[in-house]
Amino acid sequence: MPRQILCTVAALALAASAGACSSSRFDTGLNASARPASRPARPLAPEEPDLGPGLSSGPVTSAPLAPPPGAAAAPSGPVVANPGGSIMAEASPPPVQQQAAIAPPPPPVVASGGRSAVVGGWTAKDATGASCRVNLASTPALDLYKASSTGCANKDLAKVTAWDFRDGEVYLYQPGGTVAARLRPAGGAMDGALSKSGAPLAMVR
Numbered sequence: 454m455p456r457q458i459l460c461t462v463a464a465l466a467l468a469a470s471a472g473a474c475s476s477s478r479f480d481t482g483l484n485a486s487a488r489p490a491s492r493p494a495r496p497l498a499p500e501e502p503d504l505g506p507g508l509s510s511g512p513v514t515s516a517p518l519a520p521p522p523g524a525a526a527a528p529s530g531p532v533v534a535n536p537g538g539s540i541m542a543e544a545s546p547p548p549v550q551q552q553a554a555i556a557p558p559p560p561p562v563v564a565s566g567g568r569s570a571v572v573g574g575w576t577a578k579d580a581t582g583a584s585c586r587v588n589l590a591s592t593p594a595l596d597l598y599k600a601s602s603t604g605c606a607n608k609d610l611a612k613v614t615a616w617d618f619r620d621g622e623v624y625l626y627q628p629g630g631t632v633a634a635r636l637r638p639a640g641g642a643m644d645g646a647l648s649k650s651g652a653p654l655a656m657v658r
Contacts, residue, residue: 568598568618571638575656579607579647587625587656589616597626609633609647610654 572591578584585605592599597615605611613633615626623643625633634654636645643656 571623577610577656579654580652
């Protein structure tokens with residue numbers, strides 16, 4: 454082969470070799486500048502422990518258990534602790550039954566020195582000086598009280614069968630409601646007058 458041809462082939466080979474090196478360096482620079490920076494590694498979430506089938510690691514809630522069969526239910530009343538430490542349920546008091554009590558009618562009110570003070574036996578003296586016994590009983594007789602007389606010469610006093618006490622005065626009555634005499638108590642005696650004649654009348658114990 455002629456020498457001129459050999460030189461031409463060698464020059465082409467060198468040129469091809471130089472071009473390949475330049476291209477390799479160019480690609481390396483571009484790829485290095487265009488490649489995005491790598492992101493930091495993201496931490497992995499902690500794995501929940503495997504508790505086995507049917508179990509969960511979520512929040513746990515609790516509820517009171519029902520009493521076993523045959524056990525007594527918990528008492529509903531207030532709980533009281535005994536000195537020994539045991540706990541007892543205080544029984545609720547039974548309802549109070551209100552009973553309407555009907556009070557008996559009060560007895561008649563007698564003022565001090567009133568009707569009750571004149572009950573008993575008296576000695577009556579009229580204007581003539583004659584005397585007899587008059588008894589004022591506490592036994593009711595219709596709307597009055599029973600009375601009686603013994604040994605009275607005066608006809609009005611002899612007919613006395615009832616008496617009453619009104620407005621601080623003692624009234625002596627004959628049958629039919631006729632007033633025989635009116636007297637006003639004063640201490641242990643009574644002074645007044647006969648109704649028909651107006652003659653003075655006194656009664657002492």
